[in-house]
Amino acid sequence: MASWQQYLQDNRARFLNDYLDLLRIPSISALPEHAGDVRRAAEWVARRLEAAGLEDVRVMETGGHPVVYGEWIHAPGKPTVLIYGHFDVQPVDPLDLWSSPPFEPAIRDGRVYARGASDNKGNFVLAIFAVEALLRGEGRLPLNVKFLLEGQEEIGSPQLPAFIAEHKDLLACDLVISTDGANWGEDQPSVSVGTRGLCALQIDVRGADSDLHSGLYGGTIQNPIHGLGRLLDSMRGPDGKILVDGFYDSVTPLSPEEKENLARIPFDEGTYARSLGAPGTFGEPGFTTLERAWARPTLEINGIWGGFQGEGPKTVLPNEAHAKISCRLVPDQDPEEIIERIRGHVERNAPPGVQVTVRAFPGSARPYVVPRDLPALRAAQEVLSEVYGKEPYFVRTGGTVPVLALFLTHLGAHTITVAFGVEDERFHAPDEFFRLKNFDRGQRGYARLLDRLGGE
């Protein structure tokens, strides 16, 4: 028997090799030709869970890419945590922008370069190593642990909602720890306490039967592009405020405490805009850029098209125009309700002389926010402060992680996201990397977190 700290130190080289092994599997979930590799990754993960001492380990079918489950539930009276992560990765194109091949992990300057190095392989393996260190080193875990590792996160987890709903008993837990996140900086931890929801739709505007000669007919009937432009412009004021009736009604305002937490995070408007190549920041008045990014809903046109798009002029009066819109939602906005509000707005504001239809896209997601008094949040804060020597920022993410709301709905469990990568590690881009400094820190962090949640 050894302390988990000793065990981690003794097995450092082996764990690093295991991590590099996993990175060599090109488990790209978006590309059908890599479906076998996603399954290979699932089997690798299953074997690794078994090696760590987990029980009832299985590769389970979803109808799409598989998930891997494993558990150790021999701590009666102690809480049960479900550790979530994903072993699939994003595609790698453009390949020529990589400094080394994406599935041949290369260590340079204390960093591991490979697709998935940080998102999410580099994070969830650390939790497996931490569990192994506790279990093999000290002979037992301080609480009950289940793993749910999936293979389709990068394509939006299409089969996961049904899978979770159908396996409520197997996955039953008191808390979810998601490893799918990142910290604010190399030495600045952060805890994400919320993600935005999502809904999306398309607006189609139709005029005449076919494109018309703008000389012969221009001025006599409505131009669908003008009609669509009018409609879209009516949805959002020039200042960025969304004008759809009731759009903000269900938004829970930020508490003074959270506003204060966000204001504490160093943020420079100019640096931010320059990093994106934009002339400046812009958005709903009365809120800071971070507040708008994380805690305010959006209505963005994702695409628009109609008429002639080629070189030079073409004097056509087009007969169709289309726009795609998506909204990021914050608690307690409901995606279906927002779609209906937009539909109502379009009906009330439909321009004359054209026909307008609204089609909602499937795949909407509810926003999620961790209750600020959740004891596990306090535990995460303390552990991160300990391993980084610095208080974490409480942040949110503007993106959407549908699984968080699903865990709450189906398992009744809240999720804390604790990860050890950093936001700048080029997720989804060429030369994705992970800092080896956090490879060790992460294993210690997850072990401490489990200890702390088990009541030490």
Place this chain on the structure above:
Amino acid sequence: MASWQQYLQDNRARFLNDYLDLLRIPSISALPEHAGDVRRAAEWVARRLEAAGLEDVRVMETGGHPVVYGEWIHAPGKPTVLIYGHFDVQPVDPLDLWSSPPFEPAIRDGRVYARGASDNKGNFVLAIFAVEALLRGEGRLPLNVKFLLEGQEEIGSPQLPAFIAEHKDLLACDLVISTDGANWGEDQPSVSVGTRGLCALQIDVRGADSDLHSGLYGGTIQNPIHGLGRLLDSMRGPDGKILVDGFYDSVTPLSPEEKENLARIPFDEGTYARSLGAPGTFGEPGFTTLERAWARPTLEINGIWGGFQGEGPKTVLPNEAHAKISCRLVPDQDPEEIIERIRGHVERNAPPGVQVTVRAFPGSARPYVVPRDLPALRAAQEVLSEVYGKEPYFVRTGGTVPVLALFLTHLGAHTITVAFGVEDERFHAPDEFFRLKNFDRGQRGYARLLDRLGGE
């Protein structure tokens, strides 16, 4: 010697055969592979002018498709008219919608079906036949005649402006008769007294360096599509009135007389909208649909694009949006001035957080209107009344015929458009046709018009 009437009657079969011969030449100016056919048509036309008795006939180079010139100028003290038309035609696709091959003219129910049957071969050959009948039948013309027949009208006559400017002396005349028009109905003549001008431009809106994740960045910077939509919406009110500052300043209002003339033309809003498949008519308040189509300027978006256009949703915050705009102009609007007014509007209304540029396209054209007291207009009215047994409508065309303003600028001559096709004869579409009834009527009409203009 014979009267021109007798000559036309005696040569009817030959003239019809000549017309069908010309229709067999696939002189599509838009398609490079038909450049040889356009030239073949030019040579056919040149031979036909010579056969008619015209002198100094030449196929002349423009740098693009050629023009054909011919003259008979032996009537000292009499005015000189320049007869304009074009021997090139539109492409024929979709070919499968033709009832018979487009370049194998077929006579069915008193109609000749072929590409170019009406636009414009079927009209200008009638003027050649009329000139031949006068010249060969009566031995002389009642006035001086020049022909200018071009081969690039259907592609916007790119080299014609320079050609006219360089051949002012050769083309010098007192009046232009354009054969490139059409009548209101089979038995209802009309005279077009105006065409709209044209200017066109593109607006480009740019935000960040690249497309961004709408979750991570949505709400923090301006979305170029929203910015563009705002800008476009600011240019035209929901009622169709153009809001660009000073846009209408140079518009000459319709005289009460012309308003009355237009009101006399039978027009049904419902039938018009249904014929286009549109839910209804629409446009600038305070004007009838015909007034808007012919005598009011327009600002139409011809195309718009930005962001994602594929199937389903994509939650992207796009970094570019683009729109093409064209304006139809009426006297005395100046295309360059309108471009500058739009540019000024864009500058004053540029949305924050994005960069906006305006690029004017070449190929603008001035509007043209025939002075209502032009004696030749009265002559055309009388001749049409005579050959149709019905007073013509005074109409305008909403389209643009740049050459009309060029004749005025470079030759100092006004143009009357007198043609014998009908507006419903499917120009530019499958199954274009020409009514044989007007084949005879047109020859008589052009002969009478020349007589009348020569002072009989």
